[in-house]
Amino acid sequence: MVRHMVNQQTSLDSLFHALADPTRRAVVSRLLKGAAPVKQLSEPFEMGLPAFLKHLSVLEGSGLIHTEKQGRVRTCRVDAERLAAAEGWLSQQRAIWHGRTDRLADFVESQTPEQIS
Amino acid sequence: MVRHMVNQQTSLDSLFHALADPTRRAVVSRLLKGAAPVKQLSEPFEMGLPAFLKHLSVLEGSGLIHTEKQGRVRTCRVDAERLAAAEGWLSQQRAIWHGRTDRLADFVESQTPEQIS
DNA sequence: GAATCAGTTTGCCATATGGGAAACTATTTA
DNA sequence: TAAATAGTTTCCCATATGGCAAACTGATTC
Known part of the structure; x- marks a missing residue:
């Protein structure tokens, strides 16, 4: 249980940091309605894919989303917990x-x- | 009402950004128990006052806290809303x-x- | 009036962040 | 097999962040 609490700190840091950006909040919001591939997710935004991928990796680092690649498509889903x-x-x-x-x-x-x- | 919603975006940005730091979360937590002057607030932390003041100004910028100076003492209180x-x-x-x-x-x-x- | 105290300002530094361009890999599809 | 698609990697850039030291202002206290 206590073990389970270790780095709660860092965890909250990265959680709130992930949420402190409108693009990333929009992605979370979108994913709450269902899983989606990277490109489809990126379409509403004006930035290039590399920049968008950085946002995804921040989200994934915070645990807010998980991704899985099949073939050439990476599917993203939110972790509501x-x-x-x-x-x-x-x-x-x-x-x-x-x-x-x-x-x-x-x-x-x-x-x-x-x-x- | 709509006017009231303008820049909700930026507002959430700065709110979550303010919360994405352990020092700042600790200050909020402390202030929820009652108002306090800057120096007293800063004591639990190992950084110098200038660095601590930056955290306070981030918190104030996000609207999470308000401060008021009387004499040479600045008192901080949290805005729970x-x-x-x-x-x-x-x-x-x-x-x-x-x-x-x-x-x-x-x-x-x-x-x-x-x-x- | 001198010393102390609470806070502030100014510069400085290393690192992190958010973006772009271009070249690359691997998988479908034609 | 050639072309298009979906990601990925690498390198670069400007700005923001979080910290420091040192000098400074203004209010209290001795």
């Missing part, structure tokens, strides 16, 4: 704000500063 | 994922691509 992780941090904060002392808040309090921040 | 805005985007996405068609989802759908992404 990672989105939930970002939402989770925010709702933990709201819990702190509301001065809650339920199990969730207790859990947050039990973490070391390095783990929560 | 901005946190809720980030949470809002995420839960809108979850709504899309779940294929919901309630009022919230309808609202999201009614926005232009530039506005939601």
